Amino acid sequence: MPRTIPSTPRLDGFYMPGEFEPHIGCWILWPERPDNWRQGAKPAQKAFADVAAAISRFEPVSIGVSQAQFRNARHLLPPDIRVVEISNNDSWMRDCGPTFVINKTGAVRGIDWEFNAWGGIDGGLYFPWDLDNLVPLKVLEIERLDRYKAPIVMEGGSFHVDGQGTLLTTEECLLNPNRNPSLSKSVIEQYLIDYLNVEKIIWLKQGVYLDETSGHVDNLCCFVHPGVVALTWTDDRSDPQYEISACAYDILMNATDAQGRRLEVHKIHQPNPILISQAESEGVDSVDGTQPRQSGQRLAGSYVNFYIANGGVIVPQFDDPHDQPALQTLQSIFLQRKVVGVSAREIILGGGNIHCITQQQPNPRREAENPIVSIV
Amino acid sequence: MPRTIPSTPRLDGFYMPGEFEPHIGCWILWPERPDNWRQGAKPAQKAFADVAAAISRFEPVSIGVSQAQFRNARHLLPPDIRVVEISNNDSWMRDCGPTFVINKTGAVRGIDWEFNAWGGIDGGLYFPWDLDNLVPLKVLEIERLDRYKAPIVMEGGSFHVDGQGTLLTTEECLLNPNRNPSLSKSVIEQYLIDYLNVEKIIWLKQGVYLDETSGHVDNLCCFVHPGVVALTWTDDRSDPQYEISACAYDILMNATDAQGRRLEVHKIHQPNPILISQAESEGVDSVDGTQPRQSGQRLAGSYVNFYIANGGVIVPQFDDPHDQPALQTLQSIFLQRKVVGVSAREIILGGGNIHCITQQQPNPRREAENPIVSIV
Numbered sequence: 001m002p003r004t005i006p007s008t009p010r011l012d013g014f015y016m017p018g019e020f021e022p023h024i025g026c027w028i029l030w031p032e033r034p035d036n037w038r039q040g041a042k043p044a045q046k047a048f049a050d051v052a053a054a055i056s057r058f059e060p061v062s063i064g065v066s067q068a069q070f071r072n073a074r075h076l077l078p079p080d081i082r083v084v085e086i087s088n089n090d091s092w093m094r095d096c097g098p099t100f101v102i103n104k105t106g107a108v109r110g111i112d113w114e115f116n117a118w119g120g121i122d123g124g125l126y127f128p129w130d131l132d133n134l135v136p137l138k139v140l141e142i143e144r145l146d147r148y149k150a151p152i153v154m155e156g157g158s159f160h161v162d163g164q165g166t167l168l169t170t171e172e173c174l175l176n177p178n179r180n181p182s183l184s185k186s187v188i189e190q191y192l193i194d195y196l197n198v199e200k201i202i203w204l205k206q207g208v209y210l211d212e213t214s215g216h217v218d219n220l221c222c223f224v225h226p227g228v229v230a231l232t233w234t235d236d237r238s239d240p241q242y243e244i245s246a247c248a249y250d251i252l253m254n255a256t257d258a259q260g261r262r263l264e265v266h267k268i269h270q271p272n273p274i275l276i277s278q279a280e281s282e283g284v285d286s287v288d289g290t291q292p293r294q295s296g297q298r299l300a301g302s303y304v305n306f307y308i309a310n311g312g313v314i315v316p317q318f319d320d321p322h323d324q325p326a327l328q329t330l331q332s333i334f335l336q337r338k339v340v341g342v343s344a345r346e347i348i349l350g351g352g353n354i355h356c357i358t359q360q361q362p363n364p365r366r367e368a369e370n371p372i373v374s375i376v
Numbered sequence: 377m378p379r380t381i382p383s384t385p386r387l388d389g390f391y392m393p394g395e396f397e398p399h400i401g402c403w404i405l406w407p408e409r410p411d412n413w414r415q416g417a418k419p420a421q422k423a424f425a426d427v428a429a430a431i432s433r434f435e436p437v438s439i440g441v442s443q444a445q446f447r448n449a450r451h452l453l454p455p456d457i458r459v460v461e462i463s464n465n466d467s468w469m470r471d472c473g474p475t476f477v478i479n480k481t482g483a484v485r486g487i488d489w490e491f492n493a494w495g496g497i498d499g500g501l502y503f504p505w506d507l508d509n510l511v512p513l514k515v516l517e518i519e520r521l522d523r524y525k526a527p528i529v530m531e532g533g534s535f536h537v538d539g540q541g542t543l544l545t546t547e548e549c550l551l552n553p554n555r556n557p558s559l560s561k562s563v564i565e566q567y568l569i570d571y572l573n574v575e576k577i578i579w580l581k582q583g584v585y586l587d588e589t590s591g592h593v594d595n596l597c598c599f600v601h602p603g604v605v606a607l608t609w610t611d612d613r614s615d616p617q618y619e620i621s622a623c624a625y626d627i628l629m630n631a632t633d634a635q636g637r638r639l640e641v642h643k644i645h646q647p648n649p650i651l652i653s654q655a656e657s658e659g660v661d662s663v664d665g666t667q668p669r670q671s672g673q674r675l676a677g678s679y680v681n682f683y684i685a686n687g688g689v690i691v692p693q694f695d696d697p698h699d700q701p702a703l704q705t706l707q708s709i710f711l712q713r714k715v716v717g718v719s720a721r722e723i724i725l726g727g728g729n730i731h732c733i734t735q736q737q738p739n740p741r742r743e744a745e746n747p748i749v750s751i752v
Contacts, residue, residue, distance in 0.1 A: 082517050082520060084518055085461040
């Protein structure tokens with residue numbers, strides 16, 4: 001335990017459910033490295049703890065932490081959060097963690113993708129990534145779940161599914177030569193079909209402007225419900241994000257999902273440009289080979305990088321005039337869930353946001369407590 | 377999770393069951409440190425893997441392993457053994473791990489004793505022991521079990537219980553000033569009563585000759601069943617072990633247990649003296665502050681250091697003429713279990729044996745599959 005299954009989820013009748021379906025709980029990793037997180041990661045640890053506490057109001061949270069940070073994490077986290085030792089190179093459970101798949105009889109398995117720190121030695125964000133690459137196995141060992149080892153570089157944040165056969169992704173990321181240079185688009189599609197068990201892939205072009213993940217879809221656009229998506233947006237035509245979001249909007253409005261439905265698209269206006277301050281930059285160790293955090297650099301802020309929990313939605317906040325409107329719009333979409341904002345500047349400073357640091361573990365044995373009703 | 381319960385097991389109706397009662401599984405730590413285990417711990421890892429595989433025929437086994445050894449351990453261990461990351465200073469789960477207690481309604485909790493590496497800075501076997509001291513918490517976090525934090529230095533190998541109110545221990549260990557110098561015998565007894573929920577303590581004098589744990593009872597004597605004990609023995613009156621075993625025998629034969637029963641005592645003849653060879657000694661790193669492993673040093677070999685699993689008994693073997701008689705005697709005592717010998721020289725070279733490296737997690741919801749019937 002876990003067995004490594006020499007098959008694919010699709011062949012075995014397993015598929016990835018939507019994030020809005022019931023969860024057993026949520027997995028997070030604890031931030032630590034001082035060459036990505038300012039001030040020895042102390043502000044980030046506070047922010048991660050706040051996210052974990054917010055999610056734990058809705059579902060059990062488990063946090064993986066290095067030996068060195070175990071006692072500190074245990075001290076900073078609420079007692080009802082489970083803290084387990086899982087070494088890592090950085091704290092992005094969405095991307096290095098397992099992707100869980102389920103079947104109709106209530107079984108859960110995990111997909112263990114190859115991970116290369118968003119680009120390997122050709123533009124990856126740090127070196128090495130050996131510990132990150134073991135995170136899926138370690139999670140599945142703890143949970144005693146069987147594993148599929150997928151022979152393709154893939155990050156959980158680079159796709160979203162509706163659990164009914166449709167997958168959203170971006171060409172910028174999945175076709176980037178720093179991920180799987182030897183694989184054609186059709187071969188990559190076949191891996192998505194085989195491992196996530198989808199029928200239809202909607203390809204958006206680019207992710208959020210300056211997103212250092214090579215344009216993960218989870219910062220740009222996600223499923224709220226089958227047939228319903230949220231898209232980060234700006235009304236400012238002079239902002240480079242405008243063309244990206246407008247292009248995605250056009251693709252989405254002209255798409256049909258695997259069930260033949262047109263998509264309902266909700267625009268969520270982005271925060272104003274978020275720039276790294278000099279003080280913030282100076283708090284980060286400079287290490288050759290790790291993504292620099294330079295003063296004045298614009299960060300890829302987006303409210304779409306939220307996490308959907310059982311009965312809740314945890315949304316990044318940036319102390320920005322668009323914070324409240326984003327919460328209000330999301331609450332109007334997620335009528336049956338409580339929408340909760342959590343201050344996330346310290347997370348975006350590290351290169352991602354709430355969705356990027358979380359990974360839901362589905363509960364196929366539970367009926368949805370809170371069916372999502374969207375406003376049409 | 378886990379909550380730390382500010383009470384004691386006795387007050388809450390929890391008690392430690394006998395090792396012969398049903399288990400959920402067994403916990404082990406993975407040997408690694410080259411200043412205790414020869415040849416970079418490679419022979420010991422093989423021996424630990426053999427023990428784990430033998431136990432896993434009878435019940436699930438979980439192995440805690442450092443980040444550095446995770447992949448190697450996963451490779452060397454059978455796939456049905458769960459491997460989880462748990463840092464440690466050395467690999468003696470019996471002594472640094474949690475002691476599990478249960479109640480009559482089927483709940484399980486863990487006791488987290490203070491651990492000081494068998495003597496702290498006054499004769500302890502290595503320094504530091506900070507990671508070992510976190511092992512109980514880490515196990516209980518993984519298992520989502522509540523915890524009692526016991527404010528006393530105690531090792532799991534220093535006591536045995538019959539699950540019916542009786543505890544066996546040794547004065548050499550529990551009254552050693554390098555454990556709890558400020559506590560009197562009666563205060564130490566009260567901790568045993570409060571945390572293990574026993575009524576009667578049978579004090580033996582000394583543990584096995586040259587046992588570096590300061591005489592843990594688990595290398596000398598254990599319960600096979602309520603009212604029945606196994607005692608390591610020698611017929612050689614010139615051997616220093618003779619007086620120790622004879623003294624223990626007298627005490628046991630004159631004792632009654634918590635239920636008022638006389639004890640049935642089974643003698644298990646010890647192996648011939650086991651001496652560290654020059655080659656074995658030379659394979660161990662010499663580090664100031666760590667117990668030396670000198671050529672010619674006699675080791676505390678004993679067959680009583682076995683592990684009782686669900687339906688099985690895993691017994692150390694030393695390539696010694698007494699191996700087979702020990703297995704035969706134990707099989708005659710454990711009529712309803714399969715007695716399995718495992719080569720254990722590489723474990724005794726590190727200072728303990730099969731019982732010392734294991735920790736059972738009881739299953740209070742399961743009836744015993746294999747009631748133990750002893751020959752009277």
